[in-house]
Amino acid sequence: MRSHEVxxxxxxxxxxxxxxxxxxSSSRGFRGQPWAKFVRENELREGDVCVFELIKGARNEKKxxxxxxxxxxxxxRKSNGRFALVD
Numbered sequence: 001m002r003s004h005e006v007x008x009x010x011x012x013x014x015x016x017x018x019x020x021x022x023x024x025s026s027s028r029g030f031r032g033q034p035w036a037k038f039v040r041e042n043e044l045r046e047g048d049v050c051v052f053e054l055i056k057g058a059r060n061e062k063k064x065x066x067x068x069x070x071x072x073x074x075x076x077r078k079s080n081g082r083f084a085l086v087d
Contacts, residue, residue: 002023004021005066006068009071042071050072051072051074052071054068
């Protein structure tokens with residue numbers, strides 16, 4: 001199974017989360033403690049929709065390219081059933 005470090009950020013927030021994306025022959029996705037920390041700190045719930053926006057040209061402190069994504073979260077409102085962006 002291959003893995004790749006990905007930096008996640010949320011618009012209008014300063015925090016950054018360094019998570020690992022795993023890809024195998026039959027499964028792929030984020031997992032592990034860093035991903036669990038991202039879920040917990042952003043209060044993600046079952047049913048939330050996460051949109052991953054690739055940020056082109058992102059570089060680390062050593063000026064090396066890195067995969068960075070902005071995460072936009074939408075949650076269904078109980079009052080009318082429509083989705084709304086979560087800050």
